[in-house]
Amino acid sequence: MRDHLYLFFFMIQFSTGCILSNEYQIIEITGYTGGSVVLPCSCAHPQSTANTFTWQFDGGGRGWISVFEDEEYSGRRVLFNERSPQNLSLLISDLRQEDQGYYKCETKQYTFIHLTVKGCDLVQNTKKLNEVTGYAGESVVLPCSCSELLTKPEQIRWMYYVEKVYKEIYPNEKIERHKNRVKLLNQTSPGNLSLHISALTAEDEGDYYCSVSSQTVSYRLRVEVTLGTEKPHIHTSISLSTHQPSHQTQELPPHQQPHDTSQYVFILLGVILSVLLLALIYWRCRGGRNVKTVTKDEEELNREQDNQDDVTYSSVVHVKTAATPVHIESDPAEHTEYAPFKLKR
Known part of the structure; x- marks a missing residue:
């Protein structure tokens, strides 16, 4: 019994044709100039088909005009029902400002769609x-x-x-x-x-x-x-100092190169003078030590000579003539005595 009721309702719906899923409703759609937009319209039941249907347009209160008869839509309108009979949606490409308005998908019922087409408003639209x-x-x-x-x-x-x-x-x-x-x-x-x-x-x-x-x-x-x-030099230097610090060493202009050469000459002369000054100081210190050594040796030699000159030995010979016989020879050395005396210079 239940199966018969289902079959009965199906036959009623099939005989009445396509019942729109959004019947008597208004759908808001937004598009952009130059783009495309799909205006949705379809049967509620996937097995049902619409024997006849139309798309109409009312822009600016001019009354309803058939989209398929208006030359303004020539080459810009596409229907989906060729592949899906229950899908009655309309595709409009290359949108224009004139496409803005109300659209109506109609079978035995109808669905309204309000299309808003946004055009290009320049961001910098000023007289400046x-x-x-x-x-x-x-x-x-x-x-x-x-x-x-x-x-x-x-x-x-x-x-x-x-x-x-x-x-x-x-x-x-x-x-x-x-x-x-x-x-x-x-x-x-x-x-x-x-x-x-x-x-x-x-x-x-x-x-x-x-x-x-x-x-x-x-x-x-x-x-x-x-x-x-090329860009001015100031822009290049700023770029190098900000983004490429490792490449800041640049070849100096020609007028600054002699200045660097003179610096190297002064440094070299300073080094040579320092070496000569150190050599002179070393030589003088060593020469002083030699003079002191020679002076000390001469003083000791003079001191020894003074000591030798202070003492002079003189010989005194005592001769006894009275008591000594004539034939006896006597050795003078046995009777010689030495007496020291100082010689004053």
């Missing part, structure tokens, strides 16, 4: 003229971006003021010297419209502006030209 400095031979970026980076503007143009008129340099390079040197900075973010200019020259200096719809951002580019197309 921004100044940018670049260096010859290098690259420069002129900033321009949408507040929503997912937003791709319908039209973007970069203009350059030359010959008293603005000429387009992106996407159409109408100035010969800008060809193959300009591109958008980041192709992966649709909302990043910044312009990258490579191989800068002095001729690139001037006024530029980024244009999106009625919005503009203006820049004045100054190109500094230095010797060898």
